Amino acid sequence: MSKVITPQEQDYSKWYNDIVVEADMADHSAVRGCMVIKPHGYAIWEKMQQTLDKMFKDTGHVNAYFPLFIPKSLFEAEEKNAEGFAKECAVVTHYRLKTDPQNPGKLIVDPEAKLEEELIVRPTSEAIIWNTYKGWIQSYRDLPLLINQWANVVRWEMRTRLFLRTAEFLWQEGHTAHATKEEAVEESKKMLEVYADFVENWMAMPVIKGCKTPNERFAGADDTYTIEALMQDGKALQAGTSHFLGQNFAKAFDVKFANKEGKLDYVWATSWGVSTRLMGALIMSHSDNNGLVIPPKLAPTQVVIVPIHKTEEGLAKINEFAFSLKAKLESKNISVKYDNRDSLRPGFKFAEHELKGTPVRIAVGERDLANGTVEIARRDLLSKEIINMVDVEAHVEKLLRDIQTNLFNKAKERMTNMTHKVESYEEFKKVLDEKTGFILAHWDGTPETEEKIKNETKATIRCIPLNNPLENGICIYSGNPSTQRVLFARAY
């Protein structure tokens, strides 16, 4: 077991932080709340980004890029949205520094370079994008606009954690414009399905799809769809949201279009996003006390080959075999690293690749060559097998599929086991404290009850699941009648 990682059982939060830092995923920076995404972490993010980007393009979207800054007058135009983000935004007020006359070599803000209007560093881009769409949309022929942007955004969070909550983060934000309400609602649901597909089939994280309560909606949305995942410690994590924005932004920015009959109407909108927060979810879903575990589909290196030699002559033979195997696996689109660094011992390499989450490790020794076998270890189960050389390629291909499936199934089983139906507030609190996980309970549908439960237990309504079965019951808090259970949890 890794000595650098605090065990989960001992301190889950420290375990998480240790993995992020020790597996070279990210690090704290000199800037309050901002992280450095290190090469290994960024390589995983790139895989996620490329996969999502293709999914967006396959569903008809194109990429564009909008300004980092939002003038204050635009920022405040959609009031709910502005109110939602005003308390946590970075504000640019000046555009120049000058030498400090009292302190040569030091700089101060030049008071003469004050901006006439402050600029907000985007916490989300609806305002600047809808102000732009105004110039792009005149008639139904200009619709739908199906645009996505990959960008950095800033939200001045007071308590930050690597990947999960940082002042600056990377994300994509889709912003679409439609001629009808139906089409916009359909788009927001479609993108929720795209997110669920990605999170379940690439990240191997099962999710519950649902709708947020009005309290938990995105500021400025008429409806927020969400996918909710469950971490190993029983806390929920919102993995992606898709918003039906109604005509709120069109009205705030006066974006009208002439329909086929020539009548002017406000445009209907959606927005949807996922962020580097997903990296945190990935880590917390699959990793263990030995380090990171990465689903093969997102692993920058899927297979590592480690030579174990006693003589230079032996190494030469292993090299020959290893390079040939690497080439064969790569021809099947498997990413392979041959770790032949000569200054490090095999045991050190094993631990390092375990820590960094490489799904499959192949060890080749001189005796193996003689026997015509290799040792293959899988990261998810930490198990090893001796495999005949002729079977290696087929075995590795199968193994990568198996690991991907196994990680999903394990997480799915955990989610099922950690989803509890409760019938009373006492039971609710007991489950929250003792079992944790998702709780399905009756709620009277009022924001007041939701707020009280949240204040008393820190549990929030994660969502009203899609296609939720109707079922008469009694609100666990107020005792008032309820027609369906909703999904509660404490959440990241």
Add this chain to the structure above:
Amino acid sequence: MSKVITPQEQDYSKWYNDIVVEADMADHSAVRGCMVIKPHGYAIWEKMQQTLDKMFKDTGHVNAYFPLFIPKSLFEAEEKNAEGFAKECAVVTHYRLKTDPQNPGKLIVDPEAKLEEELIVRPTSEAIIWNTYKGWIQSYRDLPLLINQWANVVRWEMRTRLFLRTAEFLWQEGHTAHATKEEAVEESKKMLEVYADFVENWMAMPVIKGCKTPNERFAGADDTYTIEALMQDGKALQAGTSHFLGQNFAKAFDVKFANKEGKLDYVWATSWGVSTRLMGALIMSHSDNNGLVIPPKLAPTQVVIVPIHKTEEGLAKINEFAFSLKAKLESKNISVKYDNRDSLRPGFKFAEHELKGTPVRIAVGERDLANGTVEIARRDLLSKEIINMVDVEAHVEKLLRDIQTNLFNKAKERMTNMTHKVESYEEFKKVLDEKTGFILAHWDGTPETEEKIKNETKATIRCIPLNNPLENGICIYSGNPSTQRVLFARAY
């Protein structure tokens, strides 16, 4: 000829702006000096980005991501660098807005949310990156660090032009750390070669590789290598730079490493970058009065097929042929769009694809089908040919290669014709005003002379070309002895 584009001869600057806007490349935004990169422009940038990213990875680099903000105390640590960027940087001073008590619904900066230390929006990331590297580098085993970042940066330019000079722009910045001076110098030269390869072989823009004079170096560099291209109007454009930073940043941020002998030394550094400015260069290199011209290797759509039909029955037959041709071309990795929008006439589509720069256009009419031919037009020469259907695939493949080569050769010939050797200051000024272009002239090597020539003529020394032939001569300005000609031009 397009009616929406101002002819080059009439107003080159307006021609450029018309193309950017009308070909849907980019647009001005509500934020002073910041642009919106529109989907067509962004799709070209994505191709450039993917190509460069692969080239960086093939030369051993990995990606990472560093914070958007730089605390003022770090920003000022490397004095020359700080001085170079202090006059044009966006400064974040506050982290919250609040409701304006005098003006409900409006927001004001909350004076109580003033940052203790101001944050600079990165104009370049040496400071934050070298402050981070300090924690990553202890010994020679940690070197070299070969890291690249794709990011947005902000420089508060007073006069902005779409793509060429904007307050915010997208770029990549490589930041490498090395154990020896030799290795760092080699890295900076290697990346210059990578840039030259990309610009010449993908963007079809010939360049002159060279070294900047001390006056024109990046602030904080010991040497700046550059590739300089020549636009159609005879002005130069710096297309990419690669800096040997010596130990300047290592010293400013106290980054030392233990070498193999255990002795501590400061780390050697390079940085190198290209930006969305290249989009401006691409446009100005190849486009004409009909619109954008894109080299096939960077065209998001390489081939467009346009149906020309009189009857629905005819269209059905054309559809069948077109979809089959599209699939065949796509199987050869050619990107194809079948433009079967039914509300637009073929002539409109032709003009639109010409304006947007699609390299090859295939028109298919009912008569063509009967004759077994199609009409193929190439964007660069605006010429058309009737091609037998059986030859189409081979013809298109050849055509895409030919267009790529032709664009490069045309630009190369222009550069050759527009590079002038002059022997006197009179001749220098005459060539600058009448012929424009690059000027090779003797210079006495002093910053004073360089400065005077710049002030009097607006021409700068673009570079001292690599492998510059030595040749005794007389400085055109001072009459003092000179050992080589250097490359002058007026520049973007």
